Amino acid sequence: MTTDAAKGSYVEPGKGYDRDMNYIPDRITRDGRDGWPVEAGRYRLIVARACPWANRSIIVRRLLGLEDAISIGYCGPTHDERSWTFDLDPGGVDPVLGIERLQQAFFKRYPDYPRGITVPAIVDVPTGQVVTNDFPWITHDFSTEWTEFHREGAPDLWPDDVRDEMEEVMQRIFTEVNNGVYRCGFAGSQTAYEAAYDRLFAALDWLEERLATRRFLMGDTITEADVRLFTTLARFDAVYHGHFKCNRQKLAEMPVLWAYARDLFQTPGFGETIDFDQIKTHYYVVHSDINPTGIVPKGPEPELWLAPHGREELGGRPFGDGTAPLPER
Template sequence: MTSDPEFSTAGAYVTTGEEFVRDQSYITTRITADGRDGYPVEPGRYRLVVSRACPWANRAIIVRRLLGLEDAMSLGVCGPTHDSRSWTFDLDPGGVDPVLGIPRIQDAYLRRFPDYPKGITVPAVVDVPSGAVVTNDYAQITLDLSTQWTAHHRPGAPDLYPEHLRDEIDQVARQVFTDVNNGVYRCGFAGSQEAYERAYRRLFARLDALEERLSGQRYLVGDTLTEADVRLFTTLVRFDAVYHGHFKCNRNKLTEMPVLWAYARDLFQTPGFGDTVDFDHIKRHYYVVHEDINPTQIVPAGPDLRGWLTPHGRESLGGRPFGDGTPPAPVRPEERVDPAHTAEAMAG
């Protein structure tokens, strides 16, 4: 297994002497209420394919759960690692997705684009009747789940992308993506000392700014959970487990940044966030797949994860996680993270 740019969730690899640049050319077809791109919102028609290891896919898992779209869009889960061709359904009986009937997500890409030249990435939404991928545009996928699938949201679903806050959410999300979500990769896959140090400084400058921003407010934008919080969370929850050591983002651990650590625990303990996190898959993906960074493929035993379950005290800042809505129902049995892979089970 290698971090081949054609197949890695991040399109990430080390090029000596160069700065890591993410390929952001995705399949931009959208599933919309009016079907403008030929794919109308239709419950039961589409399957969201993810890996629990991938931070970009983790966003879609969280949003789907918060909005209660389990009946409207099924979930296919790839394993934490992939081979030289693509992500594989090795968690399913016989290594075949039970709905799509394919062993690897690459098959859905090639069903629509026989000569598809770009990265085979997750998350991806697949049209079940045709077996063809619709989109892998992870940023737009979650926004469309919030804005185009409203007719199928659960009663009490939160508004993760409220119209009056969209400009601010977009601005914060851009900063978080550039300096944090992608910033950790720019550190980890830097091809020179200079490129690494530039990315390192930029990452921690942004984390310091976020620490200050969140010292006086419970959530990133407004007084409820939004898309911005989802996007930051999936990097923070992976920070100490992989980014601090594996990607050399080691000025501080998350546990040493008091405000961000409390904020991350607050989200982790909110239904829809921590119950989507599989720490075993996360660690196995990064340490096994990225052979150019970790040629031995040894997966660290740590860190101690028990702190994720400790009180965070963020309630004192006010805020209402779900606004006028309600928390999602408990995770369905078939979609639960393996109990052995949770923070409680993997605590040192």
């Protein structure tokens, strides 16, 4: 996770939250210009279901049908100051990479790696070295560089005709919503918290209005913008409303966004990637400076996400000219 996951400290008294956006900038491309060419079976995507940034890559990999081209390894929902760990696997060891901690892949390439050990990350299987943890580019490149390995019927998540506007929409969603909830939760002063709170809900009000007349953020079909917003909305009532003090309203009290989020949750490729128990365990256990007791709340009930949403009345075709992904193997 990109909140200094392996550094152990989140809240700086008296300060606002400032996300460290310096990631390993390498990209996996068709021309291999960074030294990492697209090659089926060579790379392993390391994620945690708890993390919203990693959740994006899980969804995009599913939607595009890259399961056979890029293997996936799941870390558990909690970590210590050193690293995410593979405690869900037998013996606590990733069965492909043979490591207990994601940190080992980072240190194999950078012995003195100074930043947080974050997910998602892509590891080069032959060398065991991390390739990149630059989460916005990971999903972008899944769509644009790995096209040779997309499934038949894969949706176009970066449509040319709306790309410029989509970049603007995604930037606002990132700064004000995806990162906005963290600015609330990790604020080190009342002033910083209230400023972050106001910015967050101003953006959510804008999204309520935008989505009132269109089924998805960019129109009739799902794009990367919807993936990026969904992973925050999926965690809103379970975590951000209480744990991060984003409590003007619950998502379930914002009628348009709540229906939109349920629409996506019930769309193949989205809801099956969500594990509410892992999500709650991560935030309420790892963030000990916010929740020192480590108590994990029981609610809300996940069945609420399966209620009818009525968004079909707006028309649209979620996958455009494509088709839904097959059920997970």
